[in-house]
Amino acid sequence: EAGVAQSPRYKIIEKRQSVAFWCNPISGHATLYWYQQILGQGPKLLIQFQNNGVVDDSQLPKDRFSAERLKGVDSTLKIQPAKLEDSAVYLCASSFLGTGTGLYEQYFGPGTRLTVT
């Protein structure tokens, strides 16, 4: 089974530029997550999709960050314009949409390391 794919793996941009990250989840996984992981910290959830609808975007800085999952499969996360503090690893994860109160294990991609100079 193929894992979660992300691209690019590394990106260096100057502040005020734009950048986009792409994620392709595991086939059949309805739920997709984008996390921001700043150096020395744990991952912080930015946005969660269920199919192509947004479940939680409460911690997404909406003035500069946007994300979409138009066909309920792959997703893009965009930053425009970037700030120095956006330097981080952006992780994508996916999980199977179960029912009831069971655990929904999240599978992570390798991440995109963004450096804003």
Place this chain on the structure above:
Amino acid sequence: AQSVTQLGSHVSVSEGALVLLRCNYSSSVPPYLFWYVQYPNQGLQLLLKYTSAATLVKGINGFEAEFKKSETSFHLTKPSAHMSDAAEYFCAVRSYSSASKIIFGSGTRLSIRP
């Protein structure tokens, strides 16, 4: 609200020594708890999870964790460290408000001395 606190941002042990990574949780309801590992330049991988069944949970790569309600702890252990265990380890708790959302601790970097 649920949260986890990892004690010690960096732990260093000798190869063959006991590994102990500490995690305390805060939850108003019985928690579901996780340990994830992140190797350099890779995503996170699930090591083990606690789902209110057995209090001693065994995971991959020889790791295990014990849920102690009286101490609100879920510490990760491994009897004998191997060089390949060097990585970042994250404790996490499932959100009460959303079964599909988990909240991560700040992580502990484990170094192994030859």
